[in-house]
Amino acid sequence: MQLANWSEQLLRVQQSQGSERFYPALCQLLGQLQHADECVVLLFRPAQPPQLLYQRAPLPGDNFGLYLKSAYVLDPFYRLGLRGSHKGVWRLSDIAPENYAEFEQYYNSYFRHLKIQDEVGFIIPLGLHQGFVHIELAQIAGSELFRLEVIAQWQALFCMVEQLVLQHQQLCHADEPRSYATGYLVDDFQRCFGSEVCTTRERDVLNLMLEGHCVKAIARQLKLGLETVKMHRKNLYAKLGISSHPELLALFIELLANSEAPVLRDPLLPVAAAVELKRTG
Known part of the structure; x- marks a missing residue:
């Protein structure tokens, strides 16, 4: 990663706050550290179905609609975010239950038909009883796993990403509570x-x-x-x-x-x- 490119992309992120360009720009910024096959941003409100804020490009065989309608309640990142005190950057393998790999195979084969082999998530609480934003970065089978040094860099950048997201959510009106x-x-x-x-x-x-x-x-x-x-x-x-x-x-x-x-x-x-x-x- 070149510092000049990073600085230019960070400026694009800041300038796009409050617009639909924000999350695409943010995912591109994070991807400068290491490419991710998938980048999805979800808004979870208490007792409400998730709101898809951004999906870079649906992958072949994906059935994300079923996830948004029902299957999300089984997602370890969703369960972690509900606790409210676990903000940060997490690797799925570090938060999943014991023997989760077998369960994940059932899970993905049913609703997404994808072979996701590595997943990292940003959990960003929006405030008391306001829910959280989840940024998912994933690699499918055959791609390079996320490198430990890259995950460490994402963790070091979390406070910056958190502030950018909080400012953006305050500016936009796409997150109105539903019925x-x-x-x-x-x-x-x-x-x-x-x-x-x-x-x-x-x-x-x-x-x-x-x-x-x-x-x-x-x-x-x-x-x-x-x-x-x-x-x-x-x-x-x-x-x-x-x-x-x-x-x-x-x-x-x-x-x-x-x-x-x-x-x-x-x-x-x-x-x-x-x-x-x-x-x-």
């Missing part, structure tokens, strides 16, 4: 999911599986034996007529994508009823 009915659908869905079909322990196991945790990690978190966790998983699968983790993931995303507000009952009730009807003939 209550749309916004709270996801919260209601997650609160009701498994609440009537599952026992308390089955639901604990279910929620941790949706976060990408393996059986060992679930047993450790719930302070249960491995065989006990496997038993709860087996019972859960039987109730839903499935036999694997990817099927559970696909079911969750499909039900959420087809839900309408308000969600007042367990979305799994029709699924379990159909399984029971088939079983009893």
Whole structure:
């Protein structure tokens, strides 16, 4: 990276604040340290679906619409940003649950059909109860992994990037909150999911599986034996007529994508009823 080129691009970023040119210019600035196959910027508001602020160029086979509608709730970066105290630059492999690589394969193959092999995210909180901006930089299979020295440089630049983003968001009006009915659908869905079909322990196991945790990690978190966790998983699968983790993931995303507000009952009730009807003939 040449200092002159960096300075010129930084000036373009500053001059584009408050306009649609801002995030393309910012992603180009970050990409001067190392090329990224994908650059996506998302705005997450509390209890609302994400707003796509920028996507440089949709990659072949991408189904990003399904991510924006439902699958984002399983994204480790989204879950991290919700905590509100984890701003900074993070590599996916550093924040993902134990054994996440296997879960990620299910996740990406279902909703994006991409083989993302490396991902770095900027988490930029917008203020108390205002949500956060997530800047995603990703490499697909066959590309060079992000170098450690580049990630360190991005981390060193975080405060500058944070201030640029905060100033931009204050200037623009693209981040108006959406309606209550749309916004709270996801919260209601997650609160009701498994609440009537599952026992308390089955639901604990279910929620941790949706976060990408393996059986060992679930047993450790719930302070249960491995065989006990496997038993709860087996019972859960039987109730839903499935036999694997990817099927559970696909079911969750499909039900959420087809839900309408308000969600007042367990979305799994029709699924379990159909399984029971088939079983009893």
